[in-house]
Amino acid sequence: MNKVPMTVRGAELLREELKKLKSTDRPQVIQAISEARAHGDLKENAEYHAAKEQQGFIEGRIKEIEGKLSNIQIIDVKTIDAKGRIVFGSTVELLDEESGETKVYTIVGEDEADIKVGMISFTSPIARALIGKNEGDEVSFSAPGGEKHYEVIAVRYE
Known part of the structure; x- marks a missing residue:
């Protein structure tokens, strides 16, 4: 099976969720089942x-989660010598050339993506257009709302 790229933070969040499920949630539901059984007739319980x-x-x-963790490739952007180039895990500050609005995105794995907090999947159209670019480059790509044009203002490796 192919390895799935994930940031260090994303892998840690998955491990924390797995730990909580096993150490807290699972015992609680077992206790709830035990208590419900004590009430008698299970057909209408x-x-x-x-x-x-x-x-x-x-x-x-x-x-x-165990399946995902067994197939991930953790990529620590801090260890990559990208020299201002946009790579997986980079945080990118963009200037929308049409609206003049500034946007900040972090390129992450598919399981970590959450556009509401600026985390975009490396498979998204904007991330595919950004990867390999440098500060000062102009980027164009097709989005559902039409053609978008951005200028890369800054690239950070957090």
Whole structure:
């Protein structure tokens, strides 16, 4: 199976979630199932069915995270000698040439992407256009809203 790139921060967040699921959430749902069983008839016991459903969700998420962690390639941008070039993990400050607005994005793995906090997937159209560019370069790409034009103001490796 191919390795999936992920930042150090993204891998750490996945490990923390896995730890919480195993050490806190799993024991809580087991306790809830035990308590619901004590109430008697399981056929009409809504608490029991809800707890079993929650248990299925937790176990599925544990397997999903363990699978992801076994196939990740952690990329620490601080160890890459990129010399101002945009690479995976870079934080990029852009100037929208049409609106004059400044935007800041960090290029991350698909599982870490969250546009609301400025984390974009390396597979997104804007990230594909940015990777390999340097400070001062102009970047154009096709977005769902039409052609976009940006100037790279700064590249940081955080």
